[in-house]
């Protein structure tokens with residue numbers, strides 16, 4: 001079995017948090033001890049003098065997680081910018097060691113980890129590393145979240161190409177906000193040669209901001225290939 005999965009996206013705002021949360025909760029429903037992580041968040045809000053990430057809060061809530069925020073989301077930045085730019089604007093340097101330490105601790109503690117990336121694979125996280133390097137260092141296979149919209153075939157295929165060229169294992173793609181018609185799904189599958197793990201329609205009661213997830217976990221258990229995500233194949 002895998003030790004976890006790294007959920008990346010074809011872009012920002014495509015549904016990484018929704019997909020990561022549903023995967024984590026669906027695996028937890030199978031009886032495993034699951035941990036979640038959002039290594040770096042930007043656009044964090046200040047509540048009672050403390051920076052809080054909406055993604056980390058959502059991921060923790062959907063699995064009923066009790067790990068400390070400092071482990072789940074070791075680096076929180078207020079400006080809603082890419083990490084290195086948010087850090088520069090905040091006048092601080094990103095201490096990536098905090099991420100590795102928190103990850104090791106959580107991986108040791110839990111049977112399965114679900115990590116949400118930041119933006120997409122080519123987002124810099126410090127002076128040297130990109131998100132893709134982070135996933136590789138964590139030795140986690142990828143699930144790629146993609147959103148049905150114009151331009152998404154290009155973004156999704158670029159993400160798959162990038163993953164393959166960097167020796168990242170790709171479990172498959174989850175297509176979010178799928179509208180009528182299956183053409184988008186078949187195009188992505190045909191040109192990426194990567195399995196489509198499942199699709200999600202727009203769901204009224206799903207909101208990362210409001211921390212509500214409607215029936216997304218049941219939807220994943222029914223319609224998304226969770227066993228492929230868990231199974232390690234070499």
Ligand SMILES: Nc1ncnc2c1ncn2[C@@H]1O[C@H](COP(=O)(O)OP(=O)(O)OP(=O)(O)O)[C@@H](O)[C@H]1O
Pocket residue numbers: 009011012013014015016017018019055118119176177200201202203204206207208209
């Ligand atoms: N299937 C869905 N139905 C309804 N709303 C959705 C669905 N998927 C995502 N959303 C909403 O779309 C927005 C973007 O989703 P999400 O936050 O999961 O994207 P993300 O890739 O994690 O973004 P970020 O790059 O900011 O981390 C959120 O407001 C979320 O609540």
Ligand SMILES: [Mg+2]
Pocket residue numbers: 016017018055116
């Ligand atoms: Mg997110």
